[in-house]
Amino acid sequence: MFTNLFFVFILSTSFFMCATHDKTKSVQPEKKSEEESKKLTTNEDKIITQATSIREAFVDASPDVLVDIIITTNVSERLQIAMAYTRKYGKPLEHDLETKLGNKDLGKLMTGMFEPRSVFLAKDLRHAIAGLGTDENTLSEILCCLKASELKELIGTYHMLHKKRLFKDIEADTSGDFRKLLLKLVEVVRNENEDDRKEFNLRVADVVKKLNPEVPTSVSTTTKRPLLDHIKYVFHSKKQKAENLYVNIQSIIDVFSTHSFIVIDKASQNYEKITGYELTETIRKSAKKEDFQELLLDILQFSVNRTEFYVHKIHDGLTQYKFKPSRKSLTRALVMLSHSELSHVQLAYQTFFRRKIINVLDGKPGDPYKSAVNRILNSCDN
Ligand SMILES: *[C@@H]1O[C@H](CO)[C@@H](O)[C@H](O)[C@H]1NC(C)=O
């Protein structure tokens, strides 16, 4: 009963579910013409038909029908199907999916596709914390890169689902600078206001200076090329050596938790123009602990290019995660990204690694997870 109500509550209040990484906004029609309301009814019929076909597919426990639906719908349509299912059969679809498909990769992928993204992530987080040993990669990958509104919703969902505070759980389960930065992230203090150009430039300049106090404050995003070259010249004539390019750890925790991804991206470009060193290198040298370093690099990579962020996460997971391949990052990307975002990720993956994702994913022929992934990825190809 409770789960039912809770699920409906999430569905009706959540916006995170629809558009985590989707930039497109749907425009509500002012008034419905006859034709539009007809379309609406057929759409509702379609949703109920799909919910019914899922139910029927449970008889032979084949994920094919689910995959058919996944490749032709987006996340908000799938949530409507899940609601229709619950109304018709009195049980949350999520519950039936877990019962039929289990809690392994295939079950997680399919369930994730039909639940609000905040629910999917909250479960993943809890698993990363409560499982045997902490899964730092998952904590980092999820918490590095959500917008303030998404993070707030995730924290609320986590609390409702697990009756626990995410902040407290992280505090109890992690340590060192990794913990410091994670806790700062879940305080949700990121300033995402980018409307004021002047303030934006000042913030970028401030960040560059925090990352290297020797860089003059006069450097901003608008600094012209000759002036930049001059500053670079002065900077280098001070014989700044690579080995001196350590970042103050507290400064970098502040920068990476309080500034928006766009500011971090701009600041990293300016930092590199002036110092001649990649910020990634500086982070690798300054943050020695592996979990902390990875979290910083995740935030930076996501800020610079989110397609590449997912490409690297998927690849790391499939090839080297704790010396044992893991499908978690791939599953997360499949659930979190829209079809068009997935198609960009696939293309970039092939460019970087000269192989298709599906060919790097291990698994025997007939492995149901692998065939589901194959069909989903193929459907995004065009
Ligand atoms: C999902 O698809 C429907 C129907 O094509 C469309 O109206 C809606 O805007 C889409 N939603 C998102 C979040 O892309």
Ligand SMILES: *[C@@H]1O[C@H](CO)[C@@H](O)[C@H](O)[C@H]1NC(C)=O
């Ligand atoms: C992000 O990376 C992808 C793949 O390398 C590239 O195609 C795309 O242009 C990049 N986007 C930006 C904004 O740099």
